[in-house]
Amino acid sequence: MSRRQLYAAGLTRAELRANVRARRWQLVGRHVVVVHTGPMALDTILWAAQLSGGPRARLDGASSLIAAGLRGFDVDRHRVSVPRGARVFRDPVVDVRQTRRWRTDDLVGGGGPPRTRPEVAAVRGALWARSDRQAALLLTMVVQQGVVPPDRIGQALLQVKRDRRLTFVIDVVTDLLGGVRSLAELDFARECRRRGIPEPTRQVVRRGKDGRYYLDVFWEEWGVVVEVDGIQHALAQEVVADALRHNDVTLDNLTVLRVPVLGFRVAADEFFAQIERALADAGCTELGPAA
Structure with missing residues (x-):
């Protein structure tokens, strides 16, 4: 839970600190509390990342794809997006950033932490990757593992008008489409x-x-x-x-x-x-x- 949620439920700051000092709970970054001290499952880690970004945050890029089922792709810090103008909650364990590419229909509903649709997340993850090699690896793994088919990635790619890596990503997606x-x-x-x-x-x-x-x-x-x-x-x-x-x-x-x-x-x-x-x-x- 986020600190905000705990306080809204009636817990005081002193009670939170006491539970952490007694090692009944553990902190994840600055804004999230896990109410046990055992190993954290992947779902817990992803929820913690999303909650760290604030109430309007959603998992994005590779982090959203991991929540959608991608396996074997490691990230240094989970990426969370918030809309332009939203307050950015700085946190050392999560990369929280504003994005101008924010659309309400890009949000995946249902269970699990809020996240960007896989095809949009695949495009953004490739554009945000540290290198062309990492971008190509991410796109290929997403298609190989059946997280999202290449035609849907291609459709999402049409929404991007300008980016320094856009031509490269178009080439890779074209290859995945059978070119x-x-x-x-x-x-x-x-x-x-x-x-x-x-x-x-x-x-x-x-x-x-x-x-x-x-x-x-x-x-x-x-x-x-x-x-x-x-x-x-x-x-x-x-x-x-x-x-x-x-x-x-x-x-x-x-x-x-x-x-x-x-x-x-x-x-x-x-x-x-x-x-x-x-x-x-x-x-x-x-x-x-x-x-």
């Missing part, structure tokens, strides 16, 4: 030209013992293939690091590289350095300076 082929055919070729790499053939049909299959990207003259993996088909926590590690091993004796779409978003330089190395090792002399 992998367009990325392979357009973005990949454009990046090759910009980096001075010969433009490959794309979507090459080959026949194997099990029938036809497609090579996403193929430099036939040098026997180098790049397979582009959609980010919704792998574990987001490991996909980039695992692919880079796998490619390093593969380069010692093969020339088939696997590159996750997420890798283009957060580690493009590292992956294209591996592609250039593969081409050079295969005898390509057409690698030029980056444009």
Whole structure:
């Protein structure tokens, strides 16, 4: 409960202090009291975060997604939003901020602490992330775990008109919506030209013992293939690091590289350095300076 709720129920400040000193209760930050001293469950922690922001506060960003069922994504401090003009309750354990993107229909009703709808929270969490890598990780995990489908995230994204990370988030959401082929055919070729790499053939049909299959990207003259993996088909926590590690091993004796779409978003330089190395090792002399 918040201090305000306890006082409204008739408890005095002296009684609150006495229960805390006697270790029957514990304080969470400056404004919330937990009426036991045992370990706090996740729901308790989320309620404490929301109550710390005041009566109009709601969980937002990654914190709202965690309340909606997201697992495995850690936050330093839970994020709570209040409308512009509301009093901000400063608290060392909770990040309470005013937001101009405040709409009454973004609130999730029902049980649990008040929170922002998952699709809106996913967009905001990505825009507020510490880095592009963290933003892409959050969006991918939300879709993989079924917290909210990518089409609803895309709809919520249409409400954002300006942000320094908006273009990046649009790209990631597009990938999650299934735009992998367009990325392979357009973005990949454009990046090759910009980096001075010969433009490959794309979507090459080959026949194997099990029938036809497609090579996403193929430099036939040098026997180098790049397979582009959609980010919704792998574990987001490991996909980039695992692919880079796998490619390093593969380069010692093969020339088939696997590159996750997420890798283009957060580690493009590292992956294209591996592609250039593969081409050079295969005898390509057409690698030029980056444009």
